[in-house]
Amino acid sequence: MPGLIVQKYGGSSVxxxxxxxxxxxxxxxxxxxxxxxxxxVSAMGDTTDDLIAVAKRVTSDPPDRELALLLSTGxxxxxxxxxxxxxxxxxxxxxxxxxxxxxxxxxxxTKAQILDIEPSRIHRELDTGAIPIIAGYQGWTDDxxxxxxxxxxxxxxxxxxxxxxxxxxxxxxxxxxxVFSADPRIVPNARKLDFISYxxxxxxARAGSQVLHPRAAELGETYGMPIVxxxxxxxxxxxxxxxxxxxxxxxxxxxxxxxxxxxVARITIVGVPxxxxxxxxxxxxxxxxxxxxxxxxxxxxxxxxxxxxxxVARTDLTRTLRIVExxxxxxxxxxxxxxxxxxxxxxxxxxxxxNPGYAARMFGALAESGxxxxxxxxxxxxxxCLIDEAQVPVxxxxxxxxxxxxxx
Amino acid sequence: MPGLIVQKYGGSSVxxxxxxxxxxxxxxxxxxxxxxxxxxVSAMGDTTDDLIAVAKRVTSDPPDRELALLLSTGxxxxxxxxxxxxxxxxxxxxxxxxxxxxxxxxxxxTKAQILDIEPSRIHRELDTGAIPIIAGYQGWTDDxxxxxxxxxxxxxxxxxxxxxxxxxxxxxxxxxxxVFSADPRIVPNARKLDFISYxxxxxxARAGSQVLHPRAAELGETYGMPIVxxxxxxxxxxxxxxxxxxxxxxxxxxxxxxxxxxxVARITIVGVPxxxxxxxxxxxxxxxxxxxxxxxxxxxxxxxxxxxxxxVARTDLTRTLRIVExxxxxxxxxxxxxxxxxxxxxxxxxxxxxNPGYAARMFGALAESGxxxxxxxxxxxxxxCLIDEAQVPVxxxxxxxxxxxxxx
Numbered sequence: 001m002p003g004l005i006v007q008k009y010g011g012s013s014v015x016x017x018x019x020x021x022x023x024x025x026x027x028x029x030x031x032x033x034x035x036x037x038x039x040x041v042s043a044m045g046d047t048t049d050d051l052i053a054v055a056k057r058v059t060s061d062p063p064d065r066e067l068a069l070l071l072s073t074g075x076x077x078x079x080x081x082x083x084x085x086x087x088x089x090x091x092x093x094x095x096x097x098x099x100x101x102x103x104x105x106x107x108x109x110t111k112a113q114i115l116d117i118e119p120s121r122i123h124r125e126l127d128t129g130a131i132p133i134i135a136g137y138q139g140w141t142d143d144x145x146x147x148x149x150x151x152x153x154x155x156x157x158x159x160x161x162x163x164x165x166x167x168x169x170x171x172x173x174x175x176x177x178x179v180f181s182a183d184p185r186i187v188p189n190a191r192k193l194d195f196i197s198y199x200x201x202x203x204x205a206r207a208g209s210q211v212l213h214p215r216a217a218e219l220g221e222t223y224g225m226p227i228v229x230x231x232x233x234x235x236x237x238x239x240x241x242x243x244x245x246x247x248x249x250x251x252x253x254x255x256x257x258x259x260x261x262x263x264v265a266r267i268t269i270v271g272v273p274x275x276x277x278x279x280x281x282x283x284x285x286x287x288x289x290x291x292x293x294x295x296x297x298x299x300x301x302x303x304x305x306x307x308x309x310x311x312v313a314r315t316d317l318t319r320t321l322r323i324v325e326x327x328x329x330x331x332x333x334x335x336x337x338x339x340x341x342x343x344x345x346x347x348x349x350x351x352x353x354x355n356p357g358y359a360a361r362m363f364g365a366l367a368e369s370g371x372x373x374x375x376x377x378x379x380x381x382x383x384x385c386l387i388d389e390a391q392v393p394v395x396x397x398x399x400x401x402x403x404x405x406x407x408x
Numbered sequence: 409m410p411g412l413i414v415q416k417y418g419g420s421s422v423x424x425x426x427x428x429x430x431x432x433x434x435x436x437x438x439x440x441x442x443x444x445x446x447x448x449v450s451a452m453g454d455t456t457d458d459l460i461a462v463a464k465r466v467t468s469d470p471p472d473r474e475l476a477l478l479l480s481t482g483x484x485x486x487x488x489x490x491x492x493x494x495x496x497x498x499x500x501x502x503x504x505x506x507x508x509x510x511x512x513x514x515x516x517x518t519k520a521q522i523l524d525i526e527p528s529r530i531h532r533e534l535d536t537g538a539i540p541i542i543a544g545y546q547g548w549t550d551d552x553x554x555x556x557x558x559x560x561x562x563x564x565x566x567x568x569x570x571x572x573x574x575x576x577x578x579x580x581x582x583x584x585x586x587v588f589s590a591d592p593r594i595v596p597n598a599r600k601l602d603f604i605s606y607x608x609x610x611x612x613a614r615a616g617s618q619v620l621h622p623r624a625a626e627l628g629e630t631y632g633m634p635i636v637x638x639x640x641x642x643x644x645x646x647x648x649x650x651x652x653x654x655x656x657x658x659x660x661x662x663x664x665x666x667x668x669x670x671x672v673a674r675i676t677i678v679g680v681p682x683x684x685x686x687x688x689x690x691x692x693x694x695x696x697x698x699x700x701x702x703x704x705x706x707x708x709x710x711x712x713x714x715x716x717x718x719x720v721a722r723t724d725l726t727r728t729l730r731i732v733e734x735x736x737x738x739x740x741x742x743x744x745x746x747x748x749x750x751x752x753x754x755x756x757x758x759x760x761x762x763n764p765g766y767a768a769r770m771f772g773a774l775a776e777s778g779x780x781x782x783x784x785x786x787x788x789x790x791x792x793c794l795i796d797e798a799q800v801p802v803x804x805x806x807x808x809x810x811x812x813x814x815x816x
Contacts, residue, residue: 017465051485057425058489059496066495066503070488073481077459080478081466087474088467095474100552121552144508144529 004126004167005030008040008136008158012175013232014078015045023173023232024085027131031091036126038165039133040158041082043074061319068109068138068148072098075135075154083133092130096121098138098146103157105139105147108290112147113215114139114156117164134161152205152213159216163223170225172212173232178239179204179211181405182258186396189406193256194237197244200256200348203382207346208261217241244350255358255403256349258396262389264294264342265317266374267324268309271334274301278331282308285323291316295344295386297375305334309375311386314340342374345395346384347403353380365402371395412534412575413438416448416544416566420583421640422486423453431581431640432493435539439499444534446573447541448566449490451482469727476517476546476556480506483543483562491541500538504529506546506554511565513547513555516698520555521623522547522564525572542569560613560621567624571631578633580620581640586647587612587619589813590666594804597814601664602645605652608664608756611790615754616669625649652758663766663811664757666804670797672702672750673725674782675732676717679742686739690716693731699724703752703794705783713742717783719794722748750782753803754792755811761788773810779803 007027014020023039030037043051051070055062062070079095086093102118125132136154141147149156155172162170179201180190196204198221205214211229220227220241230238272278279298286293296310312320317340328336345366352358362383366373371394374386387395400406415435422428431447438445451459459478463470470478487503494501510526533540544562549555557564563580570578587609590598604612606629613622619637628635628649638646680686687706694701704718720728725748736744753774760766770791774781779802782794795803808814 017462020466054425054485055489055492058428058492061496062492063495066488066491069503069505070485070492073484076481077462077478080474081463083474084463084466084470084478087471088469095477097477097554146505 004036004038004165006038006040006158006162006165006167006170008154008170008172009042009232010154010172010174011042011045011047013173014041014082017081020044020078020081021085024082024089026232027082028086028089028091031131037131038122038126038161038167039082039131040136040154040161041075041078041133042136042154044078047074047077064109065145068112069146071110071148072135072138072146075137079133079135086131086133092128094125094130094132096125096132096134098135098157099140101132101134101161103139103160105141105149107141107143107145107147109141109145109147111150111290112139112141114149114160117160119161119164122161122165152216155213155216156219159219159225159227162225163219167225169228170220171228171230172216173230174211175232176211177231177236178229179209179257181256182396182400183260186260186393187258187400190400191406191408193239195240195242196256197350198241199244199381200350201241203346203348203379204257204259207259207348207382207384208263208344209257209259212241254349254351255347255405256351258399258403258405259346259348260392260396261344262392263313264311264344264386265314265338265340266309266311266342266386267317267320267336267338268307269324269328269331269333269336270307271305272308272328272331273333274304274306278306279308281331282324282327285327286320289319289323291320295375295377295384297377311342311344341389343387343389343392344384345387345392345399346382347399348382350381352382359383361402362399365398366395369394369398371398412444412446412573413577413579414446414448414566414570414573414575415579415581416562417450417640418562418580418582419450419453419455421581422449422490425489428452428486428489429493432490432497434640435490436494436497436499439539445539446530446534446569446575447490447539448544448562448569449483449486449541450544450562452486455482455485472517473553476520477554479518479556480543480546480554483545487541487543494539494541500536502533502538502540504533504540504542506543506565507548509540509542509569511547511568513549513557515549515551515553515555517553517555519558519698520547520549522557522568525568527569527572530569530573560624563621563624564627567627567633567635570633571627575633577636578628579636579638580624581638582619583640584619585639585644586637587617587665589664590804590808591668594668594801595666595808598808599814599816601647603648603650604664605758606649607652607789608758609649611754611756611787612665612667615667615756615790615792616671616752617665617667620649662757662759663755663813664759666807666811666813667754667756668800668804669752670800671721672719672752672794673722673746673748674717674719674750674794675725675728675744675746676715677732677736677739677741677744678715679713680716680736680739681741682712682714686714687716689739690732690735693735694728697727697731699728703783703785703792705785719750719752749797751795751797751800752792753795753800753807754790755807756790758789760790767791769810770807773806774803777802777806779806
């Protein structure tokens, strides 16, 4: 057994007080085996969504600084309760907020990035034999304000803390058994993968797989921190994320998994007079507002006008339109259209680098299943198609079959 | 209008997002009149009780440090939401946690006392024209842990901040119109008092009146901070708390109000061998556990054994018994009995100092209404009787009639 591990428990794993007591017993078992352990927790169940809903009852567009402060309470509640559960089982444990854990972030309040971790308090607790339980997803800015890391930020917190503590590994415990060849709720014969590369998990995460936040995977890759995704409900092995050269050979030569993402809204600026600097003029202000832009498509210009389409998270749609609409008027574009009911389906696999033919097979499978592809983007090891949300189940099942992902 | 006021909004006044938006408009009106204003807020409605209930589902005896951390989230949520509501009305506002507001406490995590306030951040916000909205009830220890001030701690926070800022006055906004001659829910013809002295409000608070926390009244008295208790639902004047010499003459010569308290549990150590130091031996460990002991009665010793009775808050009963029972065995006491269903009724009024006869009139009225008095304690301006909880309504109405408190 390694000397120090970080375990992160997600929202579904701590959704009720009974589940929190189960998590306490599981953390305690690691401690009993003589391994030092640090816990990182998410907010209970749907708490974050509930808090956002409360904020929206106060104002349609909550200010970031206060929204971050509001949301940060969710993880603090879980950390306090899990620590209580450990103490009641007879273990020394200490709940720490992001600030107490020394997590310093930049001042983008609701989508902050971790700048560094000053882990002296965590070390102090470990040195006394206590189990530190850290509220994930949050940190502290130089202005002494609370910032949150955005969705999936607890994964990032856990990996960052594992790196700061030089832990032996970071375990991400979830309500799923590991990384699957597709979402098992949509594809019943989806297969759990024993290994996956950082590169692949990163692409899956970017393509909408909820299994591990891309920033967490990136951090893990950069610092070589081994990450294990496994179930919080039983002790089965889960999926180990490794560097590509440590992958078993069988996994390297094919499409590994299908990802999908329904948190997609599309915006199209129609009929923009095509001048140099147009794309910069559109996307610089959006980036400045810390809105993540995903699939960008600019059609070939005809009659000197072009259309620019891109996607954002659905929660960012209103805010993005508020930025884009005046810009489009300035640029004398003809119109701005948008849709809040789009989705992405993607195939991911390191094998795609060396082998052609994947794209054609993907488009064929989607066409056969009756899916209309609205736009396409690719990376070295991923192909993503934008489709209508309603077609996601059909599309994912068709792709899983086409690439025979049920076969080991 | 004064230049700077602190307004504190209690849990019922911020129980829903609609109420929070009302509070925002009220705070904004003060700001519009050119008065600088600082808000201090409680947790929404029953949030604190709900959080305690969640903690109890995890462990029957939550550890203080983590319970404080858990409870502190309630006020942070309200501060964030009220600030959002102000911003959406077009006002600059900044939510501050107890730590950000510079509130330093001692390390008694769930019943902390404010040591001092370092108000530089509050000043910084005021100087930019923003309205600081502070999460009440909480502070920060030298160990960088979060502590909460115990029930009523938001009142104390508000008065302490008013003092630190040298505000012109501190307004406590509640779901009642001010201080009444008795609880209007029990006595329909109870009268609102326009003025009351610090001394009287202090005795009323100690006797169980929920209208202002005794520590808040004490702080106000010590530093001469004018406090106004008024409704959060309308702009009527409320009750102004003043020093005794500033009281209108009419109020000085009589019983002013009836208070009652049903959060009372009684413990009796039966048949203690009477030696010097017995009382110290019992109460020193209870005080060390930060449990407030109230009515203490030690009967005259006969045959060299005595009974010691005292009351504590009901939530402290289990914890107190756990301390008292081993002590009683060591002292060779015969038994420890307890009851969790006691109550106190009190008459309070500065006029009682100079005029005898109040006690007899009180005991007579209680006897006539069929109430059994279990024990009696008095201060200079208060007489308190311990009775059975079930008899509270009858007793309060009988006393209100006996002292003609419906008459102006």
